Amino acid sequence: TLTFESWKASEWQTLPAARSEVRGQREEPFAIQWVATADEIARVLEASGWHVPPAWKSSAALLWFAPATPLAELPVLPKFHQGQPPALTFVRAIDSHHRLVVRLWHAAEIRGLASSASMPLWIGFVTAERAGTEFGLIATARTTPDAVMPLRALEEAIRGAHSTSRQQMRNGTPVLMVW
Secondary structure, three states, X not given: OEEHHHHHHOHHHHOOOEEEOOOOOEEEEOOEEEEOOHHHHHHHHHHXXXXXXXXXXXXXXXXXXXXXXXXXXXXXXXXXXXXXXXXXXXXXXXXXXXXXXXXXXXXXXXXXXXXXXXXXXXXXXXXXXXXXXXXXXXXXXXXXXXXXXXXXXXXXXXHOOOOOEEEEEEOOEEEEEEO
């Protein structure tokens, strides 16, 4: 549990800096820290064209074997942080061959906001994915290496949603703080 003021001042830097695989490999940097309920995050993102992707099920996995499957219909591959899948995932189509994916994990509780209750603090990242095929047989959704454009797109999406945000830098990586 952190206080809101201490989180904003410096304790945001004590949270994990990157996604960590089970064996400890560092992966995508955590470029988002968001203080809000899951419902508030959903409301803000859905208002600007994001949506929760379909849940994983066996029939969805078959879509990977149809190379003409549009990217919007392909399931979002889970990425794990310390063995846990993201608690919240949202997608937004850019065009028929590209989409943005936000993945968030619950990291802490924040106290000291206007209400007396604590509020969840989520950490995560946003990536861009592009459609492709492997061997002409398997549909794919590959993460692009560009980390700046997806973060800017997310920041623009939440800008007018009664959220406050600021961007900080940690080890040369931008971190979008939202509350």
